[in-house]
Amino acid sequence: MDIHIYDTKRRKKRRFEPLDENHVTIYVCGPTVYDRVHIGNGLSAVVFDVFVRILRTVFPNVTYVRNVTDIDDKINARALELGVPIDELARECTDAMHEDFDALGVLLPDVEPKATGHIKEITTMISSLIQQGHAYEAEGHVLFYVPSDPNYGSLTNKSLKDLIDGARVEVAPYKRDPKDFVLWKPSSPELPGWKSPWGRGRPGWHIECSAMIREHLGDEIDIHGGGTDLAFPHHENEMAQSGCFNDNPDYVKYWMHNGMLNLGSQKMSKSLGNIQTVQELLHEHPGETLRYAILSGHYRQNLKWDDELIAQSDRSLTSLYQALRNAERVAGESPTSEAYAQTKIADLPDEVLAPLSDDLNTPRALAGMHELASKLNVSTDVKEAQSLRDKLLGGGWLLGLLTRSVSEFFTQDASVGEVEINRLIDERAEAKAAKQYDRADEIRAELRAKGIAIEDTREGTVWKVVKQ
């Protein structure tokens, strides 16, 4: 099965050919941890989570590295504000991030490196760049000398002239060139710092990723991912560092960038202050609904995030579960999609697999899920229904959906005890049998008022929790 990826650098969709068929390597930039992650961070995590699931079904061995930036000026500022040590803040935020991502159905990466654990690798790389004439020391800082890199700008198609024209940054006086960026900067005594040949200090943001990629995945990797807002300057700078270090600007074979999640017409971002944290959203909606909402748009497109999107996602997801529920009458109780984690590629539904392998087309994959669900709804043959249900759940595994059991989905958080519900259902059945429809409807209304909706099927009455 072929996978196609839109490569940001080449600006076209390309067939994915790994450096080593037996070991695929992917690195994704994770969030900087100084607060609760927002749903935009969640989007990136979910997108690459699905992508890695596809990679794992196609290739025997995949190493997925997603870093955590745990040293950064914002973390310092926040830690100072809260009066807690930097490492404690970073650790707490990382734990919280795991909790939030887990609720979104995001599996852990194989390696989750932290910048603070790679100071040695970082300084080694910086020293080499200085030796090679790509970096220089100035007033305790080490800066990357951009004009030394003939390929600078080639990732995001920027010319050096345009950058000067558009410069909005105040240029530090010690810079040789206005575009030079920091690899190492001095730390004052109250800030975290590490010893280095250039004095006590801390690494710049971009060099962290260069060093961690090299440490965990080697000098060349298959795929590098992240948000489109990271393409410039972060990835461009990273490419300059890693590319110059080994004289190999093509050390990343495919660059993937996810689009932005918009609140209103603007990108959700901490600096704009228009954020919704995953935690807040989880108070109102199941993580699976949020995940469905994220996957309802293509990853390279911006996603307009609002209540209507969540409401539509909730209804759409419910219809998939409803198909599973209906199928239980024919095919027996359904497992969750977790049970399909090891499904072989031949047993996975083409309706879902094909779109996902075509540059992660999740909207079409969801369409495929609904096609399967429709077929399942009308199937009366046990074998056929079981096969369709297996396909639906196999697709669910790829997408990270249908992770709850049918009964959990429909009956969790009921405001009335199950015994009481069943008693009322029995009473209603008796009333119906006696053709006392007024009484039957009264019971139904009574339950509905408590958020319990009733469905009569040929095999008897079932119930579910509904929103008031």
Place this chain on the structure above:
RNA sequence: GGCUGGGUGGCAGAGUGGCCAUGCUGCAGACUGCAACUCUGUUUACGCCGGUUCGAUUCCGACCCCAGCCUCCA
């Protein structure tokens, strides 16, 4: 100003040189004692102007509009 992506029916959102996306919603029907679930049917599409073509929403060109990046950011 430069560099990226986009502009599709009530909403969300794929896709294609000529035929059904899909989901949600609305409406109508079937099923049901009535509902719910499910099924069936159904309305309004491809920013604007040219060009290529037998035929363009889809290819090419101009224009308008939107978002992202050029500062920390997924």
